[in-house]
Each structure stands twice: as structure tokens, then as C-alpha cells.
Amino acid sequence: MSIEVTGVSKRFGDFVALQDVSVSIPSGQLTALLGPSGGGKSTLLRIIAGLEYADAGTVGIEGLDATALPARKRGVGFVFQHYAAFKHLTVRRNIAFGLEIRKRPKDEIRRRVDELLALVHLEQFAERLPAQLSGGQRQRMALARALAVEPKVLLLDEPFGALDAKVRKELREWLRRLHDEVHVTTVFVTHDQEEALEVADEIVVVNEGRVEQIGTPDQLYDEPANDFVMRFLGPVTQLGDLLVRPHDVALSPGADDPDAVAGRVARVVRVGFEVRVEVSTGEQVVLATLTRTEFLRLGVGVGATVSVRVVPGAPVVAVPGSVVRSGLEVPAR
Amino acid sequence: MGRGRGPGRWVARAIVTAYLVLLVAWPLWLVAQHTIADGLDGLRGIVDDPDVVHALRLTVVVAVVSVVLNTVFGVGISLLVVRYAFPGKRLLNALLDVPLSVSPIVVGLALVLVYGGRSGWFGPALESAGLQVIFSTPGIILATTFVALPLVIREVVPVLEEIGTEQEQAAQSLGATAAQTFRRITLPAIRWGVTYGVVLSLARSLGEFGAVKVVSGNVLGETRTATLVVEEKYLNFDQGGAYATAFLLALVAVACIVVVSIIRPKEGPR
Ligand SMILES: Nc1ncnc2c1ncn2[C@@H]1O[C@H](COP(=O)(O)OP(=O)(O)O)[C@@H](O)[C@H]1O
Ligand SMILES: [Mg+2]
Numbered sequence: 190m191s192i193e194v195t196g197v198s199k200r201f202g203d204f205v206a207l208q209d210v211s212v213s214i215p216s217g218q219l220t221a222l223l224g225p226s227g228g229g230k231s232t233l234l235r236i237i238a239g240l241e242y243a244d245a246g247t248v249g250i251e252g253l254d255a256t257a258l259p260a261r262k263r264g265v266g267f268v269f270q271h272y273a274a275f276k277h278l279t280v281r282r283n284i285a286f287g288l289e290i291r292k293r294p295k296d297e298i299r300r301r302v303d304e305l306l307a308l309v310h311l312e313q314f315a316e317r318l319p320a321q322l323s324g325g326q327r328q329r330m331a332l333a334r335a336l337a338v339e340p341k342v343l344l345l346d347e348p349f350g351a352l353d354a355k356v357r358k359e360l361r362e363w364l365r366r367l368h369d370e371v372h373v374t375t376v377f378v379t380h381d382q383e384e385a386l387e388v389a390d391e392i393v394v395v396n397e398g399r400v401e402q403i404g405t406p407d408q409l410y411d412e413p414a415n416d417f418v419m420r421f422l423g424p425v426t427q428l429g430d431l432l433v434r435p436h437d438v439a440l441s442p443g444a445d446d447p448d449a450v451a452g453r454v455a456r457v458v459r460v461g462f463e464v465r466v467e468v469s470t471g472e473q474v475v476l477a478t479l480t481r482t483e484f485l486r487l488g489v490g491v492g493a494t495v496s497v498r499v500v501p502g503a504p505v506v507a508v509p510g511s512v513v514r515s516g517l518e519v520p521a522r
Numbered sequence: 523m524g525r526g527r528g529p530g531r532w533v534a535r536a537i538v539t540a541y542l543v544l545l546v547a548w549p550l551w552l553v554a555q556h557t558i559a560d561g562l563d564g565l566r567g568i569v570d571d572p573d574v575v576h577a578l579r580l581t582v583v584v585a586v587v588s589v590v591l592n593t594v595f596g597v598g599i600s601l602l603v604v605r606y607a608f609p610g611k612r613l614l615n616a617l618l619d620v621p622l623s624v625s626p627i628v629v630g631l632a633l634v635l636v637y638g639g640r641s642g643w644f645g646p647a648l649e650s651a652g653l654q655v656i657f658s659t660p661g662i663i664l665a666t667t668f669v670a671l672p673l674v675i676r677e678v679v680p681v682l683e684e685i686g687t688e689q690e691q692a693a694q695s696l697g698a699t700a701a702q703t704f705r706r707i708t709l710p711a712i713r714w715g716v717t718y719g720v721v722l723s724l725a726r727s728l729g730e731f732g733a734v735k736v737v738s739g740n741v742l743g744e745t746r747t748a749t750l751v752v753e754e755k756y757l758n759f760d761q762g763g764a765y766a767t768a769f770l771l772a773l774v775a776v777a778c779i780v781v782v783s784i785i786r787p788k789e790g791p792r
Binding site (some may be wrong): 207239240259260261262263265266267269271273274275279286287290291331334335337338381 | 684688689691692693694695696697698699702705708710711
């Protein structure tokens with residue numbers, strides 16, 4: 190294990206930001222800290238980096254107890270959401286900063302910076318100031334700067350959060366490829382479940398200062414530990430006492446299926462390739478998402494009677510407290 | 523002032539310009555005019571007078587020492603106020619404005635009460651240790667430093683607040699010590715704030731009169747500073763000398779500010 194966080198708690202005044210958090214992060218992987226904003230992700234990342242200190246608990250990095258070490262001795266590269274570019278230094282000097290601090294020979298620094306400039310595709314911008322770069326370029330510079338000192342772990346706090354959607358998508362694919370090249374243990378914070386599912390090897394779901402679940406994207410998606418994780422990873426709907434994903438809800442015409450709940454089609458909305466069917470079972474409104482082909486094969490319209498059931502083997506989670514109410518759920522963000 | 527509303531904008535501009543001309547530019551111009559009215563005799567007269575030269579030199583020494591003190595402590599206090607939370611911070615903040623709000627003459631009297639050689643609270647002890655403060659150069663430096671204290675701080679604090687802490691944290695995570703972070707990251711980021719504060723302090727220190735008058739004892743050729751020379755000459759009907767000295771003082775101060783506004787980058791962070 191590369192990063193070992195054990196029993197970490199952190200308060201800001203009366204506010205509990207982290208509560209007895211334990212996480213093990215494996216070497217060489219790309220791990221996402223995923224959760225709603227305000228959940229404590231940044232605080233956890235900053236405690237790992239030594240930019241914040243825990244009230245209780247320990248932090249180990251590559252087998253070394255780092256709990257009391259200052260940030261500069263942890264061998265950690267940190268990338269901030271808003272780049273934290275050194276505004277008065279050129280791109281080259283920004284990237285060279287950590288090496289200059291370590292008093293490396295001039296020609297070694299030059300060589301290493303050239304390599305990194307190539308790695309992040311900023312060769313022709315080496316002599317520019319950060320103010321003359323776009324957001325995406327600044328963030329790549331910040332990444333190169335953090336990698337320059339060959340950190341044991343690389344920590345990124347919502348690295349693409351300040352960028353527009355298109356650049357963000359490009360950069361996260363690029364980050365994935367970069368990681369496959371460089372292989373440094375990387376942890377990045379995001380509140381975007383799609384980003385985490387797409388990029389990460391392993392996801393830690395953090396909510397209200399606690400870890401809700403740790404697992405691979407598949408594990409999280411197929412075996413959500415609780416209703417929070419289920420809701421956070423995508424749209425859900427409720428059938429009886431169960432939370433289920435709308436595309437795992439199956440409909441059949443008529444009311445003669447004894448294992449299914451009977452209902453009436455209340456609304457049909459077509460969005461591109463998918464058709465959203467709302468079925469009223471009397472006490473609930475259940476959402477089913479079908480492909481266009483499935484819907485046409487079903488051959489029903491608004492007002493028709495249908496049987497509703499969960500596709501066998503689909504992940505379901507019991508609703509805590511199980512007060513049955515009508516409910517369409519949108520993904521928590 | 524609505525942008526683009528023609529007449530309103532011009533009226534506002536005219537009022538502001540007239541205000542500044544009547545209050546600042548014209549009086550200063552008259553000082554210059556008086557100085558050079560009879561050729562350069564007035565200026566030459568001053569430069570030839572050893573007492574005036576001594577006063578000018580004293581003023582420069584005092585101003586330089588106070589500026590150095592106020593810069594070092596000003597940057598330190600600014601960092602403390604912006605970067606750290608501690609009990610009594612609001613009180614400290616309020617205290618920092620005192621030198622601007624209290625009349626310099628009160629400052630002078632207060633310093634005499636503390637450091638006065640005979641009856642001061644702290645003075646006799648210092649005096650027996652061989653350090654005379656009041657009626658001597660240390661007292662003049664102390665008074666000048668006190669009066670110009672907030673100027674660097676007021677320029678640096680907003681810049682520190684604006685740059686935030688992320689650049690410093692990034693430097694630390696890259697291995698920089700606190701001292702390296704300050705020298706390589708913080709200082710370059712606040713350099714224009716510091717420069718402006720230094721210039722304002724220098725101008726203020728060169729021109730300080732009230733507090734210095736009380737603590738210096740105004741001894742000719744010893745503790746008389748340039749501003750005191752101006753007053754002395756003016757009261758003794760040596761108007762030529764008074765204007766010439768005043769002109770020199772104003773010239774240095776204005777020159778500082780002009781130079782800084784020229785070398786300072788047009789846009790971007792201070
Ligand atoms: N320095 C701080 N002082 C006070 N409260 C803080 C501080 N840092 C974070 N918090 C609070 O802790 C909570 C968790 O913050 P954070 O870790 O930034 O969440 P996330 O990164 O998941 O959005 C938030 O409610 C935030 O307001
Ligand atoms: Mg955050």
C-alpha cells in the first residue's frame with residue numbers, strides 16, 4: 190500500500206470535516222476520491238499532503254509514518270484546482286522550481302524540464318508567463334511542476350474543475366494515458382461520478398466526513414454498499430422498498446405476471462435513443478428507461494396497463510427506513 | 523459617474539481636476555516658482571550653508587533608517603495579520619491605524635513621556651546605559667518611524683490577501699522551506715506593494731515635522747532637520763531660504779512617486 194490513512198479525524202471549530210476515516214491506497218494506481226462537495230475530500234487530500242494536519246489518526250506514505258512531517262518532506266506532488274501557478278515565473282522556471290530548491294546542477298534541470306515540457310505538450314510555451322496560457326495549459330504546467338521532483342505520490346484536487354466541459358473531458362483522458370506512462374501513485378478528487386468511473390482504477394466514495402465505500406468502478410456500480418452510493422453514481426428509481434436503476438426496470442404488457450407489480454403508464458418521454466416511461470403503481474411512480482427498440486416491441490402507450498419488475502441480477506439497494514413514497518430520483522451531484 | 527454619458531462625465535472630470543489643481547498642483551508649483559524667481563541664488567544659498575546641509579543630511583539619514591525599519595516590520599506585520607489567526611488580532615489591526623489618526627505632535631509628546639531623559643518612563647534607564655533618545659537622532663528616527671508605520675502595511679496587506687496561500691503551499695509541497703517560500707514566491711508577488719509602501723514612507727519620512735519638532739529639541743547643526751529649517755527660515759523672514767529648502771524636500775518626494783509610477787508595470791499584479 191502506498192498511502193495508509195488510519196482513523197483520521199478533523200474539525201474546523203465545531204464542524205466535523207472528517208470522522209475516523211481509514212483508507213488504503215494501492216501503489217501505482219489511479220484512485221479517485223469521489224463525493225458531493227463539502228464532503229471532506231479536499232481536507233483528506235490536504236492532510237495526506239501535509240498542507241493540513243489531522244486532529245487524530247495517522248498518515249503513512251510508502252511505509253513511512255508521515256503524520257507529523259511537514260509538506261516539504263513528504264515527497265508528495267500536489268496539483269490545485271486553480272493551478273497555483275507561480276505568476277512571476279515562466280513556464281520553464283515554474284517546472285524547474287522543485288529542482289532548483291533541491292540545488293540540482295543546471296544542465297540536469299534543463300534536461301529534466303525539457304522532458305517534462307514534452308510530456309505535457311508545452312514545448313513551445315516554455316518561455317511564457319502563466320498569465321499567457323489557457324486554463325488547460327496552466328493545469329498541465331502545474332502537473333509537470335509536481336512531477337518534476339519525482340514524487341512518491343501525486344495528489345490532484347479537482348484538477349479539471351475550473352475548466353470548461355470539453356477541455357475537461359480531453360484532459361481527463363490525457364491524465365489516464367499519462368498515468369499509464371508514468372505509473373506514479375495518483376489520487377485525484379472529483380465530485381463528478383462520470384469522471385471517476387471513466388478514469389479511476391479505484392474509487393473512494395466520501396460523504397459527510399466518512400468513507401461510504403471503496404472499490405473498483407465495477408464494484409461500485411454493480412454492488413453499491415448503500416443507497417447513498419447507489420444514488421450518487423447515477424439516476425435511480427424506487428420500486429416497492431428497493432432502489433433500482435431505471436434501465437434495470439423491465440416492463441411487460443398486461444397485469445398477469447404474478448412476480449411483478451401492476452401499474453399504469455403515466456407518461457412517455459423520448460430523449461434521443463432512450464425512452465423514459467413513468468409507470469404509476471398506485472402508491473409510487475416508477476421510472477423505466479428503455480431503448481427505442483424495446484419500447485416499440487412493448488407496444489403500449491399512455492394509460493395502458495403494464496407489469497413492472499426488476500431485471501434479474503440487477504443491483505438493488507433497500508431504501509433505509511423504507512417509507513414508500515412516489516419517487517423519481519435524479520442523481521445526487 | 524455613468525460611463526458614456528457625455529456631459530456628466532466631463533463635468534465630473536472638470537471638478538476633480540480643479541480640486542486637485544487648487545489643492546495640490548498649484549501650491550506646489552508656486553513653491554517651485556518662488557524658489558527659482560530670483561534665479562538659483564536661493565538654492566545656492568542653501569547648499570552653501572553648512573547648517574542647512576547638515577539638516578538635509580540628517581533628514582536623509584533619518585528617512586532611510588525609518589524606511590528600512592518600517593519595511594522590515596511592515597512586511598512582517600502584514601504577513602502576521604493576513605496569514606495567521608491569533609487572539610487580539612482585531613486590536614492589533616486597530617492599533618495599526620493609530621499613527622495615521624493621531625496628530626504627529628501628540629506622537630512627539632507621547633514619545634517624550636516614555637523616553638524622556640529626565641522624567642520619562644523608560645528614558646532614564648536608557649540614558650544611564652549611554653543611549654540618549656529624546657533631543658537626539660534616535661528620538662527623531664523613532665518619531666519618524668512611528669508616524670510612517672502604517673504606510674507599508676496598508677500597501678502590502680491587500681496584495682497578500684489577493685494572492686492567497688496556494689502558491690506558497692505549492693512551493694512547500696515542492697520542498698521549499700518557509701524562508702525559501704518567502705524569498706522566491708511571496709516577496710516577488712508583493713514586490714510592487716512593498717515598493718509603493720517604501721516610496722510613500724520615504725516621502726512621509728522626509729516631510730515629517732510635528733513629531734520631530736517635539737522630540738528633536740531643534741538644535742542648530744545637530745538635531746535640526748530639513749523641515750525644521752524651513753520653519754525657522756520662514757519665521758525669520760528668510761523666505762528665499764524657506765522656499766528653496768521646501769522645494770528640495772518636495773522635489774525628492776515627487777520624484778520618488780513619479781519614478782515608481784513610470785517603472786511600475788501598466789497592468790497586472792502590483
Ligand atoms: N480551513 C477551513 N476552515 C473552516 N472550514 C473548513 C476549512 N476547510 C474546509 N472546511 C469545511 O470542511 C468541509 C469539507 O470541506 P472540503 O474538504 O473542502 O470538502 P470537499 O473538497 O469534499 O468539497 C466544508 O464544509 C468546508 O466548509
Ligand atoms: Mg474540494
